[in-house]
Structures are given as structure tokens and as C-alpha cells.
Amino acid sequence: MKNLSGKKVAMVLLGGLLFLLLAFQPAVAEYKVGAIFSVTGPASFLGDPEKKTAEMVVAQVNAAGGIDGKQIKLIVYDDEGDATKANLFARRLVTQDRVLAVIGPSQSGLTLAIIPLFEQYKTPLISCAASHKIVTDEKTGKPYHWVFKTPQSDSMAVEAIFDQMQKMEITRIAIMSVTSGYGASGRDELLRIAPAYGIEIVADEKYDPRDTDMTAQLTKIRALAPQAIVNWSIGPTQVIVLRNWRELGMEKITFFQSHGFGSRQNIQLAAGAAEGVYCPLGAGNIAEVLPDDHPQKAVTMTYLKEYTAKFNEPVSAFGGYAWDAMHLVIDALRDVGGDKAKIRDHIENRKNFVGQQGVYNFSPEDHNGLTKEAFQMVVVKDGDWALVQ
Amino acid sequence: MESFAFSHQLLQFMVTGLTVGAIYAMVAIGFNIIYNVTEVLNLAQGEFVMLGGLVMVFIHVSLGLPLVIAFAATVLVVTVVGVLLDRLAIRPVRQPTVMALIIATVAASMIIKGGAMLIWGKNPYDLPAFSGREPIVVGGLVLQSQYLWVIGFLVIIAIALALFFNRTILGKAMRACADNGDAARLVGINVRQMVLLAFGVSAAIGAVAGITLTPIALMDYDRGAMLAIKGFAAAILGGLGSFPGAILGGVILGLIESFGAGFLMSGYKDAYALIVLLLVLFVRPSGILGSMAVARFKRF
Numbered sequence: 068m069k070n071l072s073g074k075k076v077a078m079v080l081l082g083g084l085l086f087l088l089l090a091f092q093p094a095v096a097e098y099k100v101g102a103i104f105s106v107t108g109p110a111s112f113l114g115d116p117e118k119k120t121a122e123m124v125v126a127q128v129n130a131a132g133g134i135d136g137k138q139i140k141l142i143v144y145d146d147e148g149d150a151t152k153a154n155l156f157a158r159r160l161v162t163q164d165r166v167l168a169v170i171g172p173s174q175s176g177l178t179l180a181i182i183p184l185f186e187q188y189k190t191p192l193i194s195c196a197a198s199h200k201i202v203t204d205e206k207t208g209k210p211y212h213w214v215f216k217t218p219q220s221d222s223m224a225v226e227a228i229f230d231q232m233q234k235m236e237i238t239r240i241a242i243m244s245v246t247s248g249y250g251a252s253g254r255d256e257l258l259r260i261a262p263a264y265g266i267e268i269v270a271d272e273k274y275d276p277r278d279t280d281m282t283a284q285l286t287k288i289r290a291l292a293p294q295a296i297v298n299w300s301i302g303p304t305q306v307i308v309l310r311n312w313r314e315l316g317m318e319k320i321t322f323f324q325s326h327g328f329g330s331r332q333n334i335q336l337a338a339g340a341a342e343g344v345y346c347p348l349g350a351g352n353i354a355e356v357l358p359d360d361h362p363q364k365a366v367t368m369t370y371l372k373e374y375t376a377k378f379n380e381p382v383s384a385f386g387g388y389a390w391d392a393m394h395l396v397i398d399a400l401r402d403v404g405g406d407k408a409k410i411r412d413h414i415e416n417r418k419n420f421v422g423q424q425g426v427y428n429f430s431p432e433d434h435n436g437l438t439k440e441a442f443q444m445v446v447v448k449d450g451d452w453a454l455v456q
Numbered sequence: 457m458e459s460f461a462f463s464h465q466l467l468q469f470m471v472t473g474l475t476v477g478a479i480y481a482m483v484a485i486g487f488n489i490i491y492n493v494t495e496v497l498n499l500a501q502g503e504f505v506m507l508g509g510l511v512m513v514f515i516h517v518s519l520g521l522p523l524v525i526a527f528a529a530t531v532l533v534v535t536v537v538g539v540l541l542d543r544l545a546i547r548p549v550r551q552p553t554v555m556a557l558i559i560a561t562v563a564a565s566m567i568i569k570g571g572a573m574l575i576w577g578k579n580p581y582d583l584p585a586f587s588g589r590e591p592i593v594v595g596g597l598v599l600q601s602q603y604l605w606v607i608g609f610l611v612i613i614a615i616a617l618a619l620f621f622n623r624t625i626l627g628k629a630m631r632a633c634a635d636n637g638d639a640a641r642l643v644g645i646n647v648r649q650m651v652l653l654a655f656g657v658s659a660a661i662g663a664v665a666g667i668t669l670t671p672i673a674l675m676d677y678d679r680g681a682m683l684a685i686k687g688f689a690a691a692i693l694g695g696l697g698s699f700p701g702a703i704l705g706g707v708i709l710g711l712i713e714s715f716g717a718g719f720l721m722s723g724y725k726d727a728y729a730l731i732v733l734l735l736v737l738f739v740r741p742s743g744i745l746g747s748m749a750v751a752r753f754k755r756f
Contacts, residue, residue: 109678111578112578112579246723272717272722272723273721273722273723274717274722274725275682275725275726277678277679277682278673279476279479279669279672279673280472280475280476280672280673282468282471282472282598282714283468283469283472283473283713283714283715283717283718283722284717284718284722286465286468286469286472286718287465287717287718287719287722290465302580302676303580303673303674303676306580306582306674307672307673307674310672314589314591314598314600315468315591315598316591316593316598332579335582336580336582336674338582338584338589339589
């Protein structure tokens with residue numbers, strides 16, 4: 068008998084405690100937003116600036132009083148470049164943390180892996196990865212209902228490059244690509260779009276992401292005498308290939324890099340070899356050289372100053388993707404408050420959103436909202452970027 | 457654009473292949489030195505190359521010490537890392553089976569790589585070429601002067617090792633350990649010291665490979681594993697334990713990659729190298745120069 072009454076007392080106490088906990092939990096005084104980035108691991112060069120940028124943006128908004136008096140709570144998870152972890156964290160964000168929207172992941176493969184989850188749990192996802200597959204359901208040919216992305220598609224970079232080639236009357240080109248997802252995707256688009264521009268691809272060379280020398284591929288290309296080379300890679304290889312191009316005395320063959328080249332560090336590493344190289348870049352990469360009347364001049368300069376002052380490192384396009392994604396969510400929260408369906412509808416109908424990587428015009432048919440105009444053609448001149456007029 | 461003669465193209469592929477092959481050969485030699493004394497494959501061998509490049513960047517570019525001093529200092533630093541690897545990862549293993557030791561080197565390679573990532577970050581680094589970036593043009597053939605440095609250092613290392621193993625007491629003692637550790641101990645050779653020495657020498661050669669490679673290919677923390685795999689393939693191809701085999705294996709591997717990329721589809725150049733490696737192993741399981749019958753000629 069004594070035992071039973073003890074149990075009763077415990078139950079009552081526990082119940083009381085639970086009641087107290089619930090009673091003292093503050094009413095929704097904050098908006099929860101989730102983020103999944105590859106902060107560490109092989110793709111950390113993407114996730115690291117993305118995380119820093121997202122946290123910086125949220126800190127700024129909160130310091131300025133939040134949204135309608137409510138603070139934003141950003142919950143960031145590091146997927147380490149692992150699709151399984153991305154899936155796990157995505158599930159945790161939508162089921163346990165109950166966030167209103169998620170930004171990220173950094174990589175296309177990981178984004179594709181978690182899209183079904185967001186469709187199922189009806190939560191907006193704004194990816195920071197580039198693949199057009201993220202915003203195109205291959206079954207229907209339309210965008211996924213709940214999924215958006217901020218980076219430009221590879222096809223836009225390819226079109227920007229081919230536009231420039233038409234202006235320069237280039238019709239015979241060689242392409243080089245790295246055997247990674249990034250290189251393969253760019254290569255596919257180059258091969259797919261070239262016929263529409265009347266461009267003939269005379270060589271299609273590849274190399275490994277860890278290769279130390281591309282002289283053999285370039286020697287082969289030199290013998291075929293194309294008018295231009297398009298190279299699609301990220302990391303050290305895009306610098307090595309430039310050096311080899313210069314050493315082989317192939318300057319007469321114009322060199323185009325992908326938008327992955329968009330860091331001044333690459334120009335420095337090329338040690339003079341990058342001079343005269345063309346590349347399509349988002350406005351966020353070249354804030355300083357944009358003309359004052361450019362629509363993105365103000366936002367890109369502000370981000371550039373804030374980011375470099377806070378982290379003492381140069382801005383990257385990747386941080387820009389996160390900036391755009393984060394601000395799209397904040398913009399929606401400001402206008403429609405904390406309702407997932409309303410946030411989604413707001414982003415889908417958002418026009419003229421001036422971001423780091425372009426001026427976004429979303430629509431039910433287009434969940435990226437950008438065109439090839441989101442790229443400016445840039446040439447390396449005197450060791451810095453210069454706009455091609 | 458003027459067209460280039462076929463022979464020029466051929467020579468260009470050859471020079472490129474030789475240079476890349478020379479780097480593989482240096483890594484393969486490092487594998488062999490440790491393998492001969494301990495029968496262990498040191499899978500951290502590639503990290504020595506990576507460290508060589510990055511430490512050189514720090515001493516030569518960041519601290520601004522002159523080339524020769526920086527070179528010597530870098531080799532010294534990496535040698536110390538090699539010695540520490542033996543003292544901290546190899547020697548403390550309780551039951552030193554070959555497999556346990558190999559796994560210890562895998563762990564060490566991860567620690568070294570992680571440490572390098574913390575120190576230098578994830579960006580690639582550049583090193584000025586030893587004698588300028590102006591390429592040497594012979595006819596239609598373009599030579600980076602740094603290519604000659606890489607090949608030259610391989611030759612120097614080969615000669616130095618030949619003299620060391622054949623003309624010095626220390627080198628002969630190491631050979632004795634390689635042939636039979638127990639017998640070597642019986643005649644008074646300190647085998648543990650020889651193991652330590654092997655790790656030091658391997659690390660030093662790795663450092664030289666890294667220092668000479670960086671001006672051509674840049675260097676970042678993540679480069680070691682790939683170089684280790686290529687160097688290992690070269691060592692197997694030439695015959696594990698054989699130094700002339702390591703050089704031959706490295707050069708053949710480099711040439712296959714270069715000619716494969718140049719004449720066939722460049723996307724499969726690693727596959728060509730591996731196919732040749734498999735074919736050789738089918739015909740000669742011990743590698744090109746690795747048969748027991750030529751064990752007498754194993755060293756230089």
C-alpha cells in the first residue's frame with residue numbers, strides 16, 4: 068500500500084512539473100529556420116562560406132530587432148558531404164526541430180537525395196546547389212512543389228560563354244572537363260547546347276580532380292587547332308590547366324573557364340597565366356568592378372564589405388548562394404509570417420528579388436528565377452577581373 | 457595556328473610522362489625502403505609528399521628564406537615527421553603484425569592530413585619554380601625548367617641511394633635487416649634503429665618529391681592519398697622491394713598515362729595504367745624486376 072501511494076505522489080509531482088514546463092514555455096517568439104551545409108569534408112569550400120554567411124545574415128536581422136519583434140533561430144547541421152547524413156538532418160529539421168523552411172544543402176547530389184522528404188512534409192527547401200534537376204521533376208517536367216534553388220544552372224553559364232563566342236566569331240572549340248560531378252554536368256551541357264549555336268566541338272578531353280599535369284590533353288588539342296578551349300573544373304586543376312596552356316604557347320587559342328573559376332585566388336595561383344582568360348561570373352564575384360548603375364551593385368558591395376570585415380577572407384559565389392537563400396526566406400517571413408505554405412507561395416511569386424547571384428523572378432514554372440543574364444562575361448586583365456563590354 | 461609535327465607531339469607526351477613518372481618513382485622508392493626493412497607498406501607515404509610541398513611553401517614563401525636553405529629545412533622537418541611516425545605509430549604497437557602496422561600507417565596518414573588541413577586550410581598553394589617560369593622551347597617541344605628539376609632529383613636520389621646501400625656500413629646494415637632481420641640482430645645490428653632510419657629516409661625522399669612537384673601542380677592538404685596510390689602501383693609494377701623496379705614502374709606508369717591521354721580517350725587514362733599493371737601481374741606476379749631470382753640485383 069505504501070508503495071502505491073509513493074507512486075501516486077511521484078505521478079502527481081511529475082504531472083505538475085510537466086504542467087509548469089509547458090506553462091513557462093514562451094509562446095512562439097521566434098521563427099525557426101533550418102540549414103544543411105557541407106561545412107567539413109571534401110566540399111567544405113562550399114559549405115564553410117555558406118554557413119558563415121547564413122549565420123551572419125541572421126545575426127544582423129536579429130540585432131536589428133528581428134521580424135515583427137520575433138527573432139530568427141537558425142539551426143545549422145553539417146552533412147560532411149555525406150548523403151546519408153544530409154537525409155538524417157533533413158528529417159530531424161522537419162520532424163523534431165519543426166522549422167519553417169530549410170536552406171541548403173551545398174551539393175546537388177545531396178539536395179536530390181532529400182527532395183522527397185520536403186515534398187512529403189510540405190516544407191520549403193531552398194537549395195544552394197546548381198543542378199537544374201533540383202528544380203525540374205523529371206516525371207512531370209515541372210518544378211517540385213516545395214523546392215527552390217538560388218545558384219544559376221550550368222546551362223546558363225554555357226549559354227553565356229557561347230554568346231560571347233558568337234560575338235568573337237568562334238565556331239571550332241575544344242572542351243576539357245574534370246571527371247567529377249561538376250565537370251560531367253558542365254560537359255553534358257556544353258555538348259547539348261553547342262549545336263544550337265552552330266559551334267563544332269573538335270576535342271572532348273578529361274582529367275582527374277587530383278591530376279598534376281594536363282600537357283598531354285592540351286598537346287592533343289593544339290594539333291587540332293581549335294579557335295577556343297572551354298575548361299570545366301574546380302579546385303587546383305583549373306589553375307594547372309591554365310599554366311600548361313600558357314607554357315605550351317597556346318595563347319592564340321582563346322581560353323574560357325567555367326564560373327567555378329570565380330575567385331581572385333585562382334588568378335594569383337595561375338602566376339600570370341590567367342591573363343586574357345574569359346569566364347562567366349555572377350555579380351557577387353565581381354562587386355567592385357560592376358558599374359554603379361548595375362542593379363546588384365549595392366547588395367553585392369554591402370555583402371562584400373560585411374563578410375570580409377567579419378571573417379577576413381574574400382567572398383565567394385557559394386556564400387552568395389546562401390545569402391540569397393537566407394534573404395528569400397527572411398523576405399517571405401516578413402511578408403507572410405510563420406506559415407510554411409504561405410512562405411512557399413510567397414517565394415514562388417516573388418519577382419525582382421535583387422540578390423548576390425542575380426535578380427530573381429520566380430514563377431510556378433521556374434523555381435530558380437534566373438536567366439543567362441545572371442552571368443556577366445568577365446576577362447582577366449592586369450591580374451584582376453574586367454567586364455567584357 | 458600552325459600545325460605541329462607528329463614527332464613533336466610524341467616528344468611532348470614523353471617529357472610529360474617522364475616528369476609525372478619521376479614523381480611516382482620517388483613515392484615508390486619511399487615505399488620500398490620501408491617495405492624492405494619492415495615488410496610494412498607505409499600508406500602515409502603520400503602525406504610526406506604533401507607535407508614536403510606545404511612546409512616548403514611555408515618556409516620559402518611565408519618566411520621568405522632562400523631556396524636552398526628552405527629546401528634543406530623542409531627535408532629536415534619532414535624527416536622528423538617520418539621519424540616521429542615510427543616512434544609514435546609503429547614502435548608502440550603491442551603485437552606488431554604486418555597488418556596491424558599497415559593499419560597504424562593509415563591512421564597516421566589521416567592524422568597528418570587532418571593536421572595539414574588545420575594548419576594550411578583547404579586552399580591549394582603555389583611555389584615559385586626553381587629557375588623561373590619561362591618555358592624552354594626546343595623546336596615545337598615545350599619544356600618547363602621545373603620538369604628538368606624533377607627528373608634531375610630522381611637521378612640524384614637514385615645515385616645517392618646506390619652509394620648508400622652499397623658503399624656505407626649503415627646502408628649495408630639496412631640491407632642486412634631487409635634480407636633477414638633475426639640474422640642481422642645476431643651480428644649486432646640495431647634493427648630498431650634501422651627501421652627508424654628507413655622511415656626518416658623515406659620521408660626525406662617524399663619531401664623532395666613534394667618540393668619539386670609543387671611549382672608544377674600546386675599543393676593542398678588532400679593530395680597525399682592519390683600520390684600514394686600511384687606510387688604504390690608503380691612499386692608493384694616494378695616489383696615491390698626493387699629500387700630499379702620502382703623507377704622503371706614509375707616511369708612506365710607516367711608514360712602510359714601521358715600517351716593514353718594523348719592518343720586515346722583522356723577520361724580513361726588511369727584505367728590504361730591499371731590495365732597494364734594487371735597484365736604485368738598476370739604474367740609476372742612479382743612485378744617486372746621483382747623476381748626472387750634477381751634478388752641479388754634488388755638494390756642499386
